[in-house]
Amino acid sequence: MTPNATTLMKTVEQLGYRVTVGDVAAKAGLNINLAQQGLLVLASDAGANLQVSESGEIAYIFPKNFRAVLRNKDWKMRWQETLNRVWQFLFYLIRISFGIFLIISILLIVAAIIVIFVALNSKENGGSRNSRSSSYGGLRFIFVPRFWYVSDIFWLMNPRANYSTCQQKRYRQRQVARSSQEEQMGFLESVFSFLFGEGDPNYDLEERRWQEIGAVIKQNNGAVIAEQVTPYFEKLDRAALEDESYMLPVLAHFNGYPEVSEQGELIYYFPELQVTAKQATLPKPEKYLQEKPWRFSSATQEQLTLAGGLGCVNIVGGLFLMFLLTENPALVAEIGFLAWMNSISWLLLGYGALFLLIPVVRYFWIKGKNQVINQRNNERAKYFKQLKNASQQIQQKLAYAKQFAKQNILENKDLAYTTETDLLDQNLQQVDKIDEEWRRRLEGDN
Structure with a gap:
């Protein structure tokens, strides 16, 4: 398979299998030579048919199940699809791991604080570790309100927990109003999005160009x-605009x-872009190439x-x-769990600091990045306005270009050969056409 096989297969499907x-x-948007080489390899592997016109132009006809044909023949393609599914699963685990670690960190911190207060409260009540009622009663009074429990940390993780019944109804209505095609991420994934966002929105800029x-x-x-x-294009200086050197890569x-x-x-x-397999309504290109602005996150505001x-x-x-650990070294030495928490407290604190620092730094970085993107978009928009308000010179060039504009549609009546049927059958089908050609030549000689 060629390096651009995935792009080629997707494009063939979008164009209706005859291309x-x-x-x-x-x-x-592929280089014409790479597209030609890739199509030949893809057609050979997928068992596609070729149609050759009398002028020598070629159309490729792919079976609609050509992906299944390739999958059955090429173990590399099957292995690649398996690896893609494995990587998607692993990347999902990576995304949710940050949220899981955040929750574990909070639970460990809360548990350690509770242990410290329980131990201190036990000592204050005569060192009786079996006095459950006084211990928990003191804990409620010192540390938390009477009706607050550790399990309520999961209550905090529900973005609708503080909503009244009417507010919950409005919340559900807003959620239903969202596009059915937009899949809302879960809380654990939103933590990753809060930290790192969703990546470069213009990763495919050159392909789009x-x-x-x-x-x-x-x-x-x-x-x-x-x-x-x-x-x-962008970053075109005066010299490039005058001598049109930026058109060389296009040629x-x-x-x-x-x-x-x-x-x-x-x-x-x-010339090669003037040959098409069939008459089709072409999608209208964008007025100018627009880079997408970076988003801080695709998570909801509540998340x-x-x-x-x-x-x-x-x-x-x-x-x-x-x-608390610094003020109670005796408890740290006495209780193993607290000793372990003391050893990893810097790790938890460092994670907490980075958890808030990374989004702040990223916010200002995105702000500066989007300013540069807006400048480039405005520059391209200026070029489009110049074309729209065409001067007399541009209008003359457009009129001259129309002399070379044409579209060559490969229709069945123009075919000289196709691999869909045997050569003998094709000759029999074209007997009338051949006779007409010979008659025209004889009349011309006379």
């Missing part, structure tokens, strides 16, 4: 001017050719508030526990 190299290259350029070329029937492509990517008008103006046409609140509880509880 040309130009269709795939423009849709997926070439997809949009390919769509623009397709929409203009394979012939464009530089100003139509400019809104999909290399899609096997294009420049053409000079009598007035010395350049247009660019792409973020809860995660931040528990982070504060963790660090405040950790500081209070360290104070």
